[in-house]
Amino acid sequence: MADKKSGGKCFLVGAGPGDLGLVTLRARECIEQAEVIVYDYLSNAEMLKWAQEGAELIYAGKTAGAHTLTQEEINRLLVEKTEAGKQVVRLKGGDPFVFGRGGEEAQALAAARLRFEVVPGITSAIAGPAYAGIPVTHRGKNSHVTFFTGHEEPEKSGTAIDFAALAKLGGTQVMLMGVERIEAITREMLAHGVRADLPVALIRWATTGRQETLVGNVGNIAERVATSNFGAPAVAVFGDVVTLRDELNWFENRPLFGKRIVVTRARTQASALSEQLRALGADIIELPTIRIEPPSDLRTFAELVQDAHSYDWIVFTSPNGVTAFFEMFYKLYDDAREIGPARIAAIGPATAQRIKDFHLKVDLQPEEFVAESVLREFNKQGGVENLRILLARAEKARDLLPRELSALGAIVDEGFAYRTVPETRDDSGARRRLLEEGADLITFTSSSTVENFMALKLPWPEKMQVASIGPVTSNTAREHGLTVAVEARRHDIPGLVAALRKFFLGPVEDRSR
Ligand code: SAH
Numbered sequence: 001m002a003d004k005k006s007g008g009k010c011f012l013v014g015a016g017p018g019d020l021g022l023v024t025l026r027a028r029e030c031i032e033q034a035e036v037i038v039y040d041y042l043s044n045a046e047m048l049k050w051a052q053e054g055a056e057l058i059y060a061g062k063t064a065g066a067h068t069l070t071q072e073e074i075n076r077l078l079v080e081k082t083e084a085g086k087q088v089v090r091l092k093g094g095d096p097f098v099f100g101r102g103g104e105e106a107q108a109l110a111a112a113r114l115r116f117e118v119v120p121g122i123t124s125a126i127a128g129p130a131y132a133g134i135p136v137t138h139r140g141k142n143s144h145v146t147f148f149t150g151h152e153e154p155e156k157s158g159t160a161i162d163f164a165a166l167a168k169l170g171g172t173q174v175m176l177m178g179v180e181r182i183e184a185i186t187r188e189m190l191a192h193g194v195r196a197d198l199p200v201a202l203i204r205w206a207t208t209g210r211q212e213t214l215v216g217n218v219g220n221i222a223e224r225v226a227t228s229n230f231g232a233p234a235v236a237v238f239g240d241v242v243t244l245r246d247e248l249n250w251f252e253n254r255p256l257f258g259k260r261i262v263v264t265r266a267r268t269q270a271s272a273l274s275e276q277l278r279a280l281g282a283d284i285i286e287l288p289t290i291r292i293e294p295p296s297d298l299r300t301f302a303e304l305v306q307d308a309h310s311y312d313w314i315v316f317t318s319p320n321g322v323t324a325f326f327e328m329f330y331k332l333y334d335d336a337r338e339i340g341p342a343r344i345a346a347i348g349p350a351t352a353q354r355i356k357d358f359h360l361k362v363d364l365q366p367e368e369f370v371a372e373s374v375l376r377e378f379n380k381q382g383g384v385e386n387l388r389i390l391l392a393r394a395e396k397a398r399d400l401l402p403r404e405l406s407a408l409g410a411i412v413d414e415g416f417a418y419r420t421v422p423e424t425r426d427d428s429g430a431r432r433r434l435l436e437e438g439a440d441l442i443t444f445t446s447s448s449t450v451e452n453f454m455a456l457k458l459p460w461p462e463k464m465q466v467a468s469i470g471p472v473t474s475n476t477a478r479e480h481g482l483t484v485a486v487e488a489r490r491h492d493i494p495g496l497v498a499a500l501r502k503f504f505l506g507p508v509e510d511r512s513r
Pocket of ligand 1: 124
């Protein structure tokens with residue numbers, strides 16, 4: 001590389017077409033290490049959750065209305081931050097060098113003699129068609145692919161699209177940008193001898209849960225766009241390969257495709273639920289309402305953990321409680337045997353699993369997080385009278401368990417292992433998306449998700465229904481005036497996913513297994 005003026009470096013990173021799973025490992029690594037991230041409208045902003053706490057996130061825009069930086073300002077910003085010695089990530093939709101002006105940004109860095117790297121991404125030009133069931137090449141249908149831009153500034157006559165050349169070339173042609181100009185573009189194509197029945201597909205918001213595909217031919221696609229309110233961002237595929245979609249449309253045929261579902265869990269915990277629903281095809285808005293933090297009185301909790309061995313039972317009511325407990329435990333002790341003779345109870349399968357993750361056996365596991373179920377299990381083991389029980393739980397938890405255990409003669413200590421606080425940040429723009437696009441359903445996985453969502457005082461999107469993980473959460477929802485449409489029968493994430501599946505699809509056989 002040229003003269004290294006500073007330790008700074010700029011990474012021009014392809015963010016892929018939208019599906020979070022289509023981001024490269026290298027891109028994720030860059031995001032995780034970045035001190036400054038400059039991102040666009042098209043890159044899925046959810047990937048910002050991989051950024052370090054405290055990374056500077058700069059929105060460069062490109063959405064109508066919002067303040068956006070000009071290309072010159074972006075170039076200058078990248079140069080400035082890199083010159084200041086920062087690890088800078090410039091996150092761009094798709095591939096940075098495919099109609100993304102990444103080349104210009106690289107030139108600006110090169111001119112300033114700054115170090116940079118390019119991380120190619122999956123371009124919407126290929127992924128878009130693929131997610132619409134259209135292979136861009138297919139034996140017997142075409143032997144070459146052309147990418148072109150439909151967005152040309154009229155005054156720059158030198159760079160105008162060469163329709164004569166395109167018409168002669170044939171093959172598969174993928175157009176980025178320019179759905180707004182589809183009428184003029186298809187008119188030019190016809191005038192240059194392209195056949196009117198050449199198949200065309202437009203794929204909008206490709207690879208995301210809100211993907212939409214419009215199919216037609218060069219002769220009628222403009223009219224179809226006009227009558228269906230179809231708009232940007234979309235890729236257009238021209239060519240006989242489009243007909244393969246009839247057989248190969250895999251993405252839009254998944255069971256929950258077209259359903260928009262809000263996930264309100266804390267950012268760090270949302271992924272299991274989001275991933276399972278996404279795998280079924282749902283469009284997920286991750287709108288975390290809470291964040292997990294250490295308890296207000298960490299010292300008292302530490303003292304209880306230190307004495308854990310002196311209890312007959314340690315009862316865990318959530319995976320978070322387990323994690324907080326053992327993180328503290330292994331700060332205090334370096335030998336697992338210090339837990340002594342205490343037996344371990346875990347409420348719900350997810351809690352039990354977290355205990356197993358710490359290589360401990362669960363002695364008692366009520367299936368349900370309702371006091372009766374817990375008491376019933378304890379009774380099977382001879383009751384709780386005079387037993388010393390440590391309950392590791394969230395601050396301000398609402399269940400009746402400690403009182404009921406005490407009423408049966410147990411000596412109960414409550415250890416507040418963590419607390420949930422309202423999530424105040426909205427870097428991924430989830431709240432804005434919910435307001436603009438609405439949703440079919442919102443999921444609540446604890447009372448605090450209900451309370452904190454309601455505290456945001458967002459207007460309730462029309463027709464948005466409520467799903468709850470269990471009776472305690474449902475009650476809180478009802479106290480807030482909500483009607484619960486779905487309640488999980490098993491009070492954990494797989495239980496909630498199963499309930500949603502049934503709710504949307506009816507009790508059908510699961511063919512995916
Ligand atoms: N570098 C990007 C393209 C940037 S130009 C890439 O490699 O994908 C912006 C254009 O890309 C949009 O106008 C649209 O045509 C296309 N595009 C990007 N993401 C898209 C998506 N998810 N769905 C449909 N089109 C998309």
